[in-house]
Amino acid sequence: MKALIVEQVAGRNEMKPGEYPDPKAKEGEVLVKIEATALNRADLMQKEGKYPPPKGVTPILGLEMAGTVEKLGSKVKGVSVGDRVCGLLPGGGYAEYSTIRADHVLKIPETFSFEEAAAVPEVYLTAYQAAIWLGKLAKSETILIHAGASGVGTAAIQLVRELRKARIITTTGSGLKCELTASLGSDLCINYNDENFGLSIQDTFGENCVNVIIDFVGSPYWEKNMNVLAMDGRVVYLSFLGGTKVKEMNLSPILRKRLTIMGSTLRNRSDEYKSELVAAFKKDTETLFEKEKLKPIIDSVFDWKDVEAAHDRMKNNLNAGKIILNGM
Amino acid sequence: MKALIVEQVAGRNEMKPGEYPDPKAKEGEVLVKIEATALNRADLMQKEGKYPPPKGVTPILGLEMAGTVEKLGSKVKGVSVGDRVCGLLPGGGYAEYSTIRADHVLKIPETFSFEEAAAVPEVYLTAYQAAIWLGKLAKSETILIHAGASGVGTAAIQLVRELRKARIITTTGSGLKCELTASLGSDLCINYNDENFGLSIQDTFGENCVNVIIDFVGSPYWEKNMNVLAMDGRVVYLSFLGGTKVKEMNLSPILRKRLTIMGSTLRNRSDEYKSELVAAFKKDTETLFEKEKLKPIIDSVFDWKDVEAAHDRMKNNLNAGKIILNGM
Numbered sequence: 119m120k121a122l123i124v125e126q127v128a129g130r131n132e133m134k135p136g137e138y139p140d141p142k143a144k145e146g147e148v149l150v151k152i153e154a155t156a157l158n159r160a161d162l163m164q165k166e167g168k169y170p171p172p173k174g175v176t177p178i179l180g181l182e183m184a185g186t187v188e189k190l191g192s193k194v195k196g197v198s199v200g201d202r203v204c205g206l207l208p209g210g211g212y213a214e215y216s217t218i219r220a221d222h223v224l225k226i227p228e229t230f231s232f233e234e235a236a237a238v239p240e241v242y243l244t245a246y247q248a249a250i251w252l253g254k255l256a257k258s259e260t261i262l263i264h265a266g267a268s269g270v271g272t273a274a275i276q277l278v279r280e281l282r283k284a285r286i287i288t289t290t291g292s293g294l295k296c297e298l299t300a301s302l303g304s305d306l307c308i309n310y311n312d313e314n315f316g317l318s319i320q321d322t323f324g325e326n327c328v329n330v331i332i333d334f335v336g337s338p339y340w341e342k343n344m345n346v347l348a349m350d351g352r353v354v355y356l357s358f359l360g361g362t363k364v365k366e367m368n369l370s371p372i373l374r375k376r377l378t379i380m381g382s383t384l385r386n387r388s389d390e391y392k393s394e395l396v397a398a399f400k401k402d403t404e405t406l407f408e409k410e411k412l413k414p415i416i417d418s419v420f421d422w423k424d425v426e427a428a429h430d431r432m433k434n435n436l437n438a439g440k441i442i443l444n445g446m
Numbered sequence: 447m448k449a450l451i452v453e454q455v456a457g458r459n460e461m462k463p464g465e466y467p468d469p470k471a472k473e474g475e476v477l478v479k480i481e482a483t484a485l486n487r488a489d490l491m492q493k494e495g496k497y498p499p500p501k502g503v504t505p506i507l508g509l510e511m512a513g514t515v516e517k518l519g520s521k522v523k524g525v526s527v528g529d530r531v532c533g534l535l536p537g538g539g540y541a542e543y544s545t546i547r548a549d550h551v552l553k554i555p556e557t558f559s560f561e562e563a564a565a566v567p568e569v570y571l572t573a574y575q576a577a578i579w580l581g582k583l584a585k586s587e588t589i590l591i592h593a594g595a596s597g598v599g600t601a602a603i604q605l606v607r608e609l610r611k612a613r614i615i616t617t618t619g620s621g622l623k624c625e626l627t628a629s630l631g632s633d634l635c636i637n638y639n640d641e642n643f644g645l646s647i648q649d650t651f652g653e654n655c656v657n658v659i660i661d662f663v664g665s666p667y668w669e670k671n672m673n674v675l676a677m678d679g680r681v682v683y684l685s686f687l688g689g690t691k692v693k694e695m696n697l698s699p700i701l702r703k704r705l706t707i708m709g710s711t712l713r714n715r716s717d718e719y720k721s722e723l724v725a726a727f728k729k730d731t732e733t734l735f736e737k738e739k740l741k742p743i744i745d746s747v748f749d750w751k752d753v754e755a756a757h758d759r760m761k762n763n764l765n766a767g768k769i770i771l772n773g774m
Contacts, residue, residue, distance in 0.1 A: 336697055355701050367695040369664055372709035373683050379707040381700035 120446045121178045121213035122425055124165055131165050133212065133425050135446070138178065141210070141217045143191035148220050150203060152185040153232035154419075155211035156269075157432050157441040158240055159357065160385065165429070171209045172386045180211020181385060183218075184226060184235035185445065194220045202226040204235040206243055206392065208385055212425070214446045221393040224400065227408040237269070237414035237440035238407070244384055245274035246399050248332045248354040250281065252380050259329035260285040262319070262346065263304075264339065267295035267438045270356065272302060272415040274332055279303040280411050281402060287328065289315045295438050298415070316342035326351075326375070335360040344371040355381045415439030422446050448774045449506045449541035450753055452493055459493050461540065461753050463774070466506065469538070469545045471519035476548050478531060480513040481560035482747075483539035484597075485760050485769040486568055487685065488713065492537075493757070499537045500714045508539020509713060511546075512554060512563035513773065522548045530554040532563040534571055534720065536713055540753070542774045549721040552728065555736040565597070565742035565768035566735070572712055573602035574727050576660045576682040578609065580708050587657035588613040590647070590674065591632075592667065595623035595766045598684065600630060600743040602660055607631035608739050609730060615656065617643050623766050626743070644670035654679075654703070663688040672699040683709045743767030750774050 121138040124131050143149040161179045163169035171177055184204035187197055197203065203223045210216045226235040248270070249255050249263075261278055265271045266288025278284050279302070287306045288299040296307040306322050308315045319327065328346045333339055336358030343353055371377060384392070406412045417437035420428040421444050428441050449466040452459050471477040489507045491497035499505055512532035515525055525531065531551045538544045554563040576598070577583050577591075589606055593599045594616025606612050607630070615634045616627040624635040634650050636643045647655065656674045661667055664686030671681055699705060712720070734740045745765035748756040749772050756769050 340697070355697070358697055358701060362696055362698040364695040364697060365693070367692040368690055369668070369683070369686055369692065370690040372707065373686060373711065374709070376709050376711060377707075378709075379700065379705075381702070381704050381706075383701065383704060 119214035122422065122446075123178070131167065133165065133179070135422075138213060141176075141215055143189050143217045145192045146194060146219055146221070147191040147217045148187050148194055148197050148203075148223065149189040149191075149215060149217050150183065150185040150205075151188045151445075152183045152211065152214060152216055153445040154185070154236035155180045155183045155443050155445070156236045156240065157428055157443065158182070159359070159432065162429060162433055175208040176210040178210045178213050180207060180209065180213065182206055182236060182239040183211040183216055184232040184238075185216075188215070190220075191217075196220060197223055202232070202235070204239050206239040206384065206396075212422070212443065219389060219393070222389075222396055224396065229408060229410065233419050233442045233444070234414055234416065236442055237416055240384070241269035241273040241414065241440065242277065242403075242412065243395060243399055244270045244356065245277050245332070246402070247382065247384060247395055248356060249274050249278055249330060250402070251395065251398070252354050252382055253330035253332065253352050255282050255284055255330045257282055257284065260287065260323065260327055260348070261330045261332070262287045262289070262328045262343075263332050264289050265334045266290045266299040266304060266307065268334070269415070269440045270332070270334070271299070272439055273412075275299060275302040275304055276412050277403075280406055285323070287319060287323075291435065298438055314342070316345050319346045330354070332356065334358075337361040337364045340364045340367065344368070344377075347371065347375055347377055350376050352378045353380065355379070356383070417441050419444060447542035449538075450750065450774075451506070459495065461493065461507070463750075466541060469504075469543055471517050471545045473520045474522060474547055474549070475519040475545045476515050476522055476525050476531075476551065477517040477519075478511065478513040478533075478544050478546060479516045479773075480511045480539065480542060480544055481773040482513070482564035483508045483511045483771050483773070484564045484568065485756055485771065486510070487687070487760065490757060490761055503536040504538040506538045506541050508535060508537060508541065510534055510564060510567040511539040511544055512560040512566075513544075516543070518548075519545075524548060525551055530560070530563070532567050534567040534712065534724075540750070540771065547717060547721070550717075550724055552724065557736060557738065561747050561770045561772070562742055562744065564770055565744055568712070569597035569601040569742065569768065570605065570731075570740065571723060571727055572598045572684065573605050573660070574730070575710065575712060575723055576684060577602050577606055577658060578730070579723065579726070580682050580710055581658035581660065581680050583610050583612055583658045585610055585612065588615065588651065588655055588676075589658045589660070590615045590617070590656045591660050592617050593662045594618045594627040594632060594635065596662070597743070597768045598660070598662070599627070600767055601740075603627060603630040603632055604740050605731075608734055613651070615647060615651075619763070626766055642670070644673050647674050658682070660684065662686075665689040665692045668692045668695065672696070672705075675699065675703055675705055678704050680706045681708065683707070684711070745769050747772060
């Protein structure tokens with residue numbers, strides 16, 4: 119099959135199309151002809167050699183895909199040849215074909231294109247895991263979603279709005295992005311280039327008012343996060359894009375507010391964990407995609423030949439929502 | 447009733463006996479004649495004015511007691527007049543009488559004296575909450591218990607030994623204390639005055655081998671804790687006796703190892719939380735106290751008139767196990 123392979127070109131890692139062995143569906147797996155895939159920040163890191171794939175996983179980039187089931191492995195239940203499906207992959211999305219466990223598959227609603235479906239798995243499962251599973255956000259609580267206009271951010275806003283009816287605060291880096299998060303249901307949106315989010319939240323909703331934080335930023339936000347958290351508050355870290363070193367960190371809020379601070383990634387979780395997460399997600403979201411209550415925000419769709427331009431768009435933080443690559 | 451009241455004497459806060467209004471058992475509560483109470487570090491802090499009691503709670507010190515039920519409030523189930531009981535208090539243990547919710551009460555086994563029973567509630571409920579409820583220690587996992595010879599430390603060793611059969615590592619500050627924790631079932635005991643616990647653990651059991659840490663120390667142990675934790679490791683902070691400021695904190699293990707870092711105190715939890723904790727604890731430990739599988743380590747028993755000497759003993763870290771005060 120065709121696949122995009124990372125090669126060194128003039129001292130820079132670039133993706134080039136090449137030939138790669140066809141994957142085969144093992145027991146419990148299905149073979150999918152990929153019609154669209156979506157970019158994730160992990161792809162950029164992996165391309166630079168900074169985020170190697172887990173043991174036993176293909177070196178081909180791509181953590182999610184949408185396509186058509188072409189073959190079934192043995193003992194597959196609930197998925198048929200011809201089904202339009204999307205799903206999370208540990209790697210291998212930038213290719214013509216991929217295998218995936220049948221219990222990791224999400225069926226694509228009829229109203230969704232493959233491009234839209236490719237934007238679903240990573241962001242919605244990550245946001246669901248962070249806000250609902252790990253953050254245990256309850257009704258009438260308040261959630262602070264950093265990078266609110268990102269793929270995971272926009273998915274988190276929608277999920278929280280539909281599943282928890284909690285108060286939603288978002289931070290983003292521009293007025294346009296703030297408009298986007300507000301239109302999705304964010305009650306307060308803070309442009310971090312103009313305002314100190316800690317003070318803005320305190321001024322609007324009072325001190326110690328945030329029950330759950332989803333953070334991608336890390337050290338620059340540590341202290342402000344600690345300050346806005348309520349008693350029994352929870353922080354879920356999904357990445358540390360702003361850095362990992364905190365100077366003069368003060369531990370005392372952890373005890374004084376009985377905080378829980380968690381780090382989580384999805385990619386290197388066990389198959390069983392992912393199956394449980396997918397099952398819980400399906401049960402909770404059921405018809406919400408069909409009814410377009412949950413609708414991925416697509417930033418742009420690129421042809422696979424323009425993969426480097428797509429990567430540059432993400433690298434320069436120009437996207438609001440997901441960047442999609444059409445199938446090879 | 448008689449009670450010990452904090453007074454300023456020559457610029458120092460001391461406890462003096464005085465008269466205090468008798469407490470009255472409200473709905474769901476029982477009145478207990480206190481026969482013994484036990485010291486907690488929080489008492490020392492409260493005496494210094496650094497740990498004020500939660501809203502609505504008596505200013506009398508004392509977070510636990512053992513005694514005899516003297517009166518029942520309305521709607522009390524499962525507790526009778528004359529029962530020998532012990533339990534956790536939000537305050538008021540250094541007194542002749544206290545009220546307590548009937549569902550916060552633990553029955554005293556026949557083989558236990560009041561002095562032994564007074565040593566049970568705070569340390570066993572705290573250790574149970576940290577290792578089992580919050581730490582979610584599983585069979586065949588490894589737990590690191592700092593301050594292993596402390597009241598909570600010794601209770602945690604016993605509980606883990608009986609309920610989880612996990613590998614137990616402890617740190618203490620002397621060879622004698624190490625002998626104590628080893629005799630209780632600690633598989634590796636490290637004297638932190640002689641050894642770097644991070645290196646000792648790594649040398650003995652390998653890198654990234656600790657699943658749960660119970661820590662009372664804080665900043666001096668932060669980095670070493672992060673280093674020894676395994677994937678999906680959990681840290682439960684119960685106090686920060688060694689300080690709260692970390693000069694150069696590196697957040698990256700939180701994400702790389704998918705850690706969960708929690709702070710927890712028992713005193714200011716809701717009544718419902720405490721009821722659930724007590725019920726779960728009773729169910730899990732059932733006959734273990736009667737069979738002396740769980741047996742509080744008593745350091746020393748003081749007459750209430752010698753309360754200041756008892757406090758000095760704790761302040762100077764001379765105790766291994768609980769310090770008990772006899773009833774007034």
